[in-house]
Amino acid sequence: MRFYLGTHQPSWLARDLRVPLLVSHRRLAGRRSLPRATGPWALDSGGFTELSLHGRWRTDPAAYVAAVRRYATEIGHLEWAAPQDWMTEDHLLARTGESLRTHQHRTVANYLQLRDLASDLPIIPVLQGQSITDYHRCADLYERHGIDLAALPLVGVGSVCRRQHTTEVERIVRSLAARGYHLHTFGAKVLGLARYADTVTSSDSMAWSFRGRHVSGCTPSHRSESNCLRFALAWHDDLTRRLRTTRPARPVKPHRTSTRPLSTGPDTHARSNTRPPRDPVRHRSSRRRAETR
Numbered sequence: 001m002r003f004y005l006g007t008h009q010p011s012w013l014a015r016d017l018r019v020p021l022l023v024s025h026r027r028l029a030g031r032r033s034l035p036r037a038t039g040p041w042a043l044d045s046g047g048f049t050e051l052s053l054h055g056r057w058r059t060d061p062a063a064y065v066a067a068v069r070r071y072a073t074e075i076g077h078l079e080w081a082a083p084q085d086w087m088t089e090d091h092l093l094a095r096t097g098e099s100l101r102t103h104q105h106r107t108v109a110n111y112l113q114l115r116d117l118a119s120d121l122p123i124i125p126v127l128q129g130q131s132i133t134d135y136h137r138c139a140d141l142y143e144r145h146g147i148d149l150a151a152l153p154l155v156g157v158g159s160v161c162r163r164q165h166t167t168e169v170e171r172i173v174r175s176l177a178a179r180g181y182h183l184h185t186f187g188a189k190v191l192g193l194a195r196y197a198d199t200v201t202s203s204d205s206m207a208w209s210f211r212g213r214h215v216s217g218c219t220p221s222h223r224s225e226s227n228c229l230r231f232a233l234a235w236h237d238d239l240t241r242r243l244r245t246t247r248p249a250r251p252v253k254p255h256r257t258s259t260r261p262l263s264t265g266p267d268t269h270a271r272s273n274t275r276p277p278r279d280p281v282r283h284r285s286s287r288r289r290a291e292t293r
Helices: 012-015 046-055 059-074 088-096 102-115 132-144 166-177 190-199 209-214 230-246 280-292
Strands: 001-005 023-024 041-044 078-081 155-157 183-187 201-205
Touching: 001 041, 001 209, 001 230, 012 023, 012 166, 041 059, 046 088, 059 078, 059 102, 102 132, 132 155, 132 166, 155 166, 155 209, 190 201, 190 280, 209 230
Parallel strands: 001 023, 001 201, 023 041, 041 078, 155 183, 183 201
Antiparallel strands: none
């Protein structure tokens, strides 16, 4: 699995870090000069912050395409870019005043528009939702518009970065991987990622920076480690080492799309934690036999 180190320091792109980076469009937009990347990196659209602050996208698709093209040309080594998607966390739905399904439709519509404007740019589709059913509905929406997600090199899974229920996220990710998708989980919880890392192609996180806010700086010039390159790289190395040595968790139950009742065959009780009820007739018979011995 490829793990991108999230950073709000664009200058790190020019450093020979041998670590793939994820940088936000919000940190690059409007800069007169851009760093020349020495290694692979990916572009986040900054949608979470954009919708949190403004409740809408202020950048139109044409302007975003122009920005992505500039980054691909001037920075170089751009592996992929996120679209202008619409996240579905409850507080963002309250901020925009729109429904979850509207956010899903706008996410898909934006990807289609970006693809029409610049099919040569590596912009990936992103799935949005809250429940397993939501994510599969979003996937079906792409498919109905002729997008074969399984044929694409990468499909993003959004609105999981603030999920505390790692088992729920695992169910979502495994059910989408079962459709043959090559997944990137945006900002997945590190503890949860260890459970399903075997099913995803890549992920990213800036958790190192949040943790570093509460760590004293390693030099007198650092008040904390929230912007420290050495701290970030050590965190990334430790995480990737743990992910390599962690055994995959036991598979969770797959997402059920059928409305048929569960099987009640002879092995049903063998899979249950509840003992089957005793047959009163057989119980009385066995008791009589015991009394005669």
